Amino acid sequence: MSQSTETQTMNLDRKESNLLKRMKKNRAAYLFILPSIILLTVFMVFPLIYSIIMSFYRWDGFSTPNFLGIDNYIRLLNHDNFLLALKNNAIFMVLFTTGTVVLGFLFAVAISRKVPGWRIYKFVFFIPVMLVTAVIAVLWGKIYEPSYGLLNSFLDLIGLESLQQLWLGNPDITLYSIICVAIWQVSGWCMLLFLAAIEGIPNEVHDAATIDGVSPFQRIILIIMPMVKRMGFILVMLQIIASVKTFDLIYVMTGGGPFYASEVLGTILYREAFENQRFGYASSISVVMTIIIAIITISYLKFTQVSEQEK
Amino acid sequence: MTNGKISKSIVVFLLILASAAVAFPLIYMFMTSLKTHQNIILSPFTLPSELQFENYFIAWTDTNLGLNFLNSIIVSVGTLLFLIMVVLMGGYALSRYPFPGNKIVFIGLIALIAIPVHSLLVPIYYFMETLGLRNSLIGVILLYTAINLPFSLIIMRTFFEQMPRAIEEAAEIDGCNIWQVFWHVAIPMAKVPIATIAIINIINIWSEYLFASVLLVDSTVRTLPVAIAILQSGEQGLDLGILFAGLSIVTIPMLIIYLIFSKQITQGVASGAVK
Numbered sequence: 001m002s003q004s005t006e007t008q009t010m011n012l013d014r015k016e017s018n019l020l021k022r023m024k025k026n027r028a029a030y031l032f033i034l035p036s037i038i039l040l041t042v043f044m045v046f047p048l049i050y051s052i053i054m055s056f057y058r059w060d061g062f063s064t065p066n067f068l069g070i071d072n073y074i075r076l077l078n079h080d081n082f083l084l085a086l087k088n089n090a091i092f093m094v095l096f097t098t099g100t101v102v103l104g105f106l107f108a109v110a111i112s113r114k115v116p117g118w119r120i121y122k123f124v125f126f127i128p129v130m131l132v133t134a135v136i137a138v139l140w141g142k143i144y145e146p147s148y149g150l151l152n153s154f155l156d157l158i159g160l161e162s163l164q165q166l167w168l169g170n171p172d173i174t175l176y177s178i179i180c181v182a183i184w185q186v187s188g189w190c191m192l193l194f195l196a197a198i199e200g201i202p203n204e205v206h207d208a209a210t211i212d213g214v215s216p217f218q219r220i221i222l223i224i225m226p227m228v229k230r231m232g233f234i235l236v237m238l239q240i241i242a243s244v245k246t247f248d249l250i251y252v253m254t255g256g257g258p259f260y261a262s263e264v265l266g267t268i269l270y271r272e273a274f275e276n277q278r279f280g281y282a283s284s285i286s287v288v289m290t291i292i293i294a295i296i297t298i299s300y301l302k303f304t305q306v307s308e309q310e311k
Numbered sequence: 312m313t314n315g316k317i318s319k320s321i322v323v324f325l326l327i328l329a330s331a332a333v334a335f336p337l338i339y340m341f342m343t344s345l346k347t348h349q350n351i352i353l354s355p356f357t358l359p360s361e362l363q364f365e366n367y368f369i370a371w372t373d374t375n376l377g378l379n380f381l382n383s384i385i386v387s388v389g390t391l392l393f394l395i396m397v398v399l400m401g402g403y404a405l406s407r408y409p410f411p412g413n414k415i416v417f418i419g420l421i422a423l424i425a426i427p428v429h430s431l432l433v434p435i436y437y438f439m440e441t442l443g444l445r446n447s448l449i450g451v452i453l454l455y456t457a458i459n460l461p462f463s464l465i466i467m468r469t470f471f472e473q474m475p476r477a478i479e480e481a482a483e484i485d486g487c488n489i490w491q492v493f494w495h496v497a498i499p500m501a502k503v504p505i506a507t508i509a510i511i512n513i514i515n516i517w518s519e520y521l522f523a524s525v526l527l528v529d530s531t532v533r534t535l536p537v538a539i540a541i542l543q544s545g546e547q548g549l550d551l552g553i554l555f556a557g558l559s560i561v562t563i564p565m566l567i568i569y570l571i572f573s574k575q576i577t578q579g580v581a582s583g584a585v586k
Binding site: 026028029030032033035036037039040042043044045046047048050051054061107110111113115116117118120121122123124125126127128129130131132133134135137138139140141142143147148149150153154157184188189192193195196216241244245247248251252265266269270273274279282283286287289290293294297 | 434
């Protein structure tokens with residue numbers, strides 16, 4: 001105990017010997033970090049706290065807020081659209097995550113084999129990532145348009161009129177039509193990240209496999225998959241979080257309709273806040289979203305820690 | 312051997328099919344933007360008989376997309392410049408100075424990355440309204456800088472952590488003060504992370520819809536994503552030729568950037584996401 005105090009005083013002495021310099025340096029450091037801190041506090045930390053507080057009030061943005069306790073949350077659980085949105089978010093999550101990660105992986109494996117023209121495929125697959133989501137929503141809205149839209153016209157052209165659908169008008173299939181567009185938009189991004197991971201596999205591993213005479217299929221299962229497992233986990237988590245947050249695409253394409261068929265948490269939040277002026281109620285939805293994402297993130301971090309300890 | 316060749320040609324065939332599926336909607340968009348409304352409805356697949364560049368002209372002037380384009384440029388460039396300045400300073404301080412509170416800031420950044428921006432929407436709308444920053448491009452620039460800060464700061468901090476300090480120390484010995492070291496030594500070294508941060512963020516900023524749609528309501532301050540969504544539901548969007556010309560106008564700048572910087576963009580996105 002006394003020893004440690006001694007070393008502490010020694011450290012303090014040493015610190016004191018260049019205290020002036022240190023203070024000067026740290027003062028500069030605080031000045032350097034100050035703009036970041038101010039921006040993050042004003043635009044993120046403070047609004048977040050405010051949002052949590054508002055979720056316990058009834059408030060239209062003008063009159064004095066009424067304290068409700070947890071009433072907003074109880075109303076949420078009894079709100080049919082909220083439960084429907086949760087279900088839609090879950091469907092979106094499963095299909096979107098599976099679709100983008102699987103397609104991204106397959107594209108990446110194919111391109112990594114440097115088949116003829118691989119640069120072109122890589123270039124093309126990533127293009128949708130560069131596009132504005134609102135543009136994609138409007139463009140696909142027109143492609144799905146039932147009478148002159150590209151998809152139904154094409155089905156007509158090849159004699160498959162029976163497959164024609166009201167892609168965004170039939171409540172049973174609207175959500176799936178939208179999910180297809182989301183997969184179209186994001187698969188290229190997953191491909192790029194998988195490709196980076198595959199290119200990180202040392203050449204010796206591939207050479208050794210070639211000498212051992214593995215088939216292309218074995219190479220994928222036995223070599224590439226285990227080596228890109230970590231990237232796979234990261235992508236799955238990021239896509240799950242993106243599914244909880246999904247908003248632009250659905251809102252611009254259908255506004256959550258028809259008959260609330262494509263409603264998700266993001267669209268209800270938006271409508272409750274900016275069409276119905278229920279700021280408190282909308283805040284409670286945003287708190288639920290934050291909690292869901294926090295749970296996913298924490299369990300992911302726990303999971304990766306465990307799997308890293310196992311190594 | 313032949314077996315391998317067959318499997319390879321199947322792979323190539325599937326890749327070509329997939330590329331076509333990805334590219335075709337875009338080709339359709341550009342093709343359609345040069346056709347007349349009647350032509351689009353009657354024969355969606357044919358090439359334009361006469362190139363209707365007029366569509367672009369009408370979209371640019373009559374529907375105000377020209378002004379919205381300018382707003383988008385101001386917001387994107389403004390945010391990037393401001394963001395990079397703030398990130399350079401903050402990332403440098405976080406990695407080079409173990410000041411009291413450094414760890415807390417870093418942990419806070421990681422926590423902030425996980426927060427969905429939706430949870431900030433209502434309060435930020437209200438604050439901006441109260442501060443008179445609604446319908447203000449400066450307000451949006453500040454906001455976009457803030458919400459893109461946590462991730463960018465972590466990239467910048469990681470970069471400086473991996474950089475040896477030797478050059479900066481040499482400069483200090485030569486009598487440079489901390490500002491001079493930062494300006495003349497640290498910033499020139501950080502070209503790669505600056506490019507990565509610019510690339511990752513420009514895509515988000517150019518496309519941002521959620522906040523822009525509630526903050527930039529006045530037709531003179533709208534950015535392109537908001538303008539295009541409004542154009543679709545409005546009267547002028549009924550003319551498909553004009554609507555598709557509008558979609559193309561929003562898309563072309565990003566495609567040009569992608570054509571020129573595709574290598575840097577693919578590298579930047581890959582390295583940025585891993586961290």
